[in-house]
Amino acid sequence: MALTMRNTIAEVTLEALTANTAKAIAWNEKDEHTVLVINAAAQTDLTVKAGNGIQGVTDLVLTVPKGVSLVKLESGRFKNVSGANKGKVIVVSTGTPSVGVVALV
Secondary structure, three states, rough: OEEEEOOOOOOOHHHHHOOOOOOEOOOOOOOHHHEEEEEEOOOOOEOOOOOOOOOOOOEEEEEEEEEEEEEEOOOOEEEEEOOOOOEEEEEOOOOOOOOEEEOOO
């Protein structure tokens, strides 16, 4: 994830998801600066898995419309704080959207 300053273009690298397969995404910056970018060719469901920290209680299921969408997530609920995916958020989709993260500061 690249850090993008004000008055500059935010370049986002999107990775295509495989349907029903978990994808770990680095979530390194502060919540108020970090945005999950989703590009879907068709409407799909995207689940953000609960993190393994004390606030990680329930998954978040989003209905993503066709096109580009943005989501700001609360890292306390969704970021893994230990294990193989430490510092990452896990997403799973019923479809094959592309996802990426941008940090705006």
